[in-house]
Amino acid sequence: MRAIVVSEPGGPEVLSWSEVPDPQPGPGEVLVDVRATAVNRADLLQRQGHYPPPPGASEYLGLECSGVISALGAGVDGWAVGQQVCALLAGGGYAERVAVPVGQLLPVPDGVDLVDAAALPEVASTVWSNVVQVARLAAGETLLVHGGGSGIGTFAIQLGAALGATVVATARAAKHDRLRALGAAHLIDYREQDFVEEVRRVTSDAGADVILDIMGASYLGRNVAALAYDGRLVTIGMQGGRKGELDLGALLAKRGTVAATALRSRPLEQKSAIVRGVREQVWPLVEACRIRPVIDRRMPISEAADAHRLVESSDHVGKVLLTVD
Ligand SMILES: NC(=O)c1ccc[n+]([C@@H]2O[C@H](COP(=O)([O-])OP(=O)(O)OC[C@H]3O[C@@H](n4cnc5c(N)ncnc54)[C@H](OP(=O)(O)O)[C@@H]3O)[C@@H](O)[C@H]2O)c1
Numbered sequence: 001m002r003a004i005v006v007s008e009p010g011g012p013e014v015l016s017w018s019e020v021p022d023p024q025p026g027p028g029e030v031l032v033d034v035r036a037t038a039v040n041r042a043d044l045l046q047r048q049g050h051y052p053p054p055p056g057a058s059e060y061l062g063l064e065c066s067g068v069i070s071a072l073g074a075g076v077d078g079w080a081v082g083q084q085v086c087a088l089l090a091g092g093g094y095a096e097r098v099a100v101p102v103g104q105l106l107p108v109p110d111g112v113d114l115v116d117a118a119a120l121p122e123v124a125s126t127v128w129s130n131v132v133q134v135a136r137l138a139a140g141e142t143l144l145v146h147g148g149g150s151g152i153g154t155f156a157i158q159l160g161a162a163l164g165a166t167v168v169a170t171a172r173a174a175k176h177d178r179l180r181a182l183g184a185a186h187l188i189d190y191r192e193q194d195f196v197e198e199v200r201r202v203t204s205d206a207g208a209d210v211i212l213d214i215m216g217a218s219y220l221g222r223n224v225a226a227l228a229y230d231g232r233l234v235t236i237g238m239q240g241g242r243k244g245e246l247d248l249g250a251l252l253a254k255r256g257t258v259a260a261t262a263l264r265s266r267p268l269e270q271k272s273a274i275v276r277g278v279r280e281q282v283w284p285l286v287e288a289c290r291i292r293p294v295i296d297r298r299m300p301i302s303e304a305a306d307a308h309r310l311v312e313s314s315d316h317v318g319k320v321l322l323t324v325d
Helices: 041-047 121-134 151-162 173-182 195-202 217-226 248-253 268-287 301-313
Strands: 002-006 015-019 029-038 064-072 084-088 097-101 105-107 142-145 166-170 186-188 208-213 227-235 257-260 295-300 319-323
Touching: 015 301, 029 084, 041 301, 064 097, 064 121, 084 097, 084 121, 084 268, 097 268, 105 268, 121 151, 121 208, 121 227, 121 268, 142 151, 142 195, 151 166, 151 173, 151 268, 166 195, 173 186, 186 195, 195 217, 208 217, 217 227, 217 248, 295 301, 301 319
Parallel strands: 142 166, 142 208, 166 186, 208 227, 227 257, 295 319
Antiparallel strands: 002 015, 029 064, 029 097, 029 319, 064 084, 084 105
């Protein structure tokens, strides 16, 4: 088969669409002929040599895909050759074929095109596991989503709104109209405005009950300042650095919680439980059109280097898909 190969750690130019050995489905896995995959920010880090795949995962890039099952490994029940699926992956999506543990497979939701379905597994699993499982967002609460225009952010805005929360999001101004249309009630241009002041203003000083953070260190103090009493801050990205100073006095005065999670390195059982939760709780919202895949554009996978340049520039809104013919 062909896969995107990283010749050496570096810029987008190190990516090439090359012949590699086919993967074989092990026990409890299926082989998927990939129709599309999506670019995630983590792929840029892996390409640069900063985010190696967890032990046992494919060496190729790609944390999600959609496609058609072409073979079943030993002991697989409930899935059939020819079935259209999408999948959460620990790696290997940037390829013509990938072996997937059945616990990470999802049916393509009704009403979603097979290619577009590649935009869903990673963001749905990440956002649902953090906003619902970890932070227990409830109807009537305020959710602050940092990076509202990202793949993660566009999904989090829609899920928060569908769950009955008031969603506030940070993003550069050019993206605000798109994010309002997805359900964000208030938008903050983080380049021009102080998000703590804005959150206080739009919540009548109450603050945000839940914050989904992708910045890490650079936002830690301000995120705690923006939390409501009993608020929950969940950090899933460290674009602003990994080591910050936490004022425990400020946190305990708020009775706040700070949590952080990474999806890719979770054990198979945890990923399977998350994927089950997504299927039970999120897929019905997708099928009812309360949540849609937000796709900036589709590009042929042979143009993966250009897709990485686009995501690096942050000029996209939502997901950039790579299609495989
Ligand atoms: N822990 C996990 O399991 C997990 C899983 C998936 C993703 N993630 C993380 O989630 C984040 C989003 O991933 P993605 O693939 O969806 O990324 P993406 O589409 O590449 O988006 C990155 C976003 O960062 C935003 N941003 C940059 N500086 C910002 C700032 N100072 N304040 C607010 N937003 C800022 C950009 O907003 P503008 O374009 O508006 O400037 C852009 O929308 C990444 O950090 C990624 O590593 C974590």
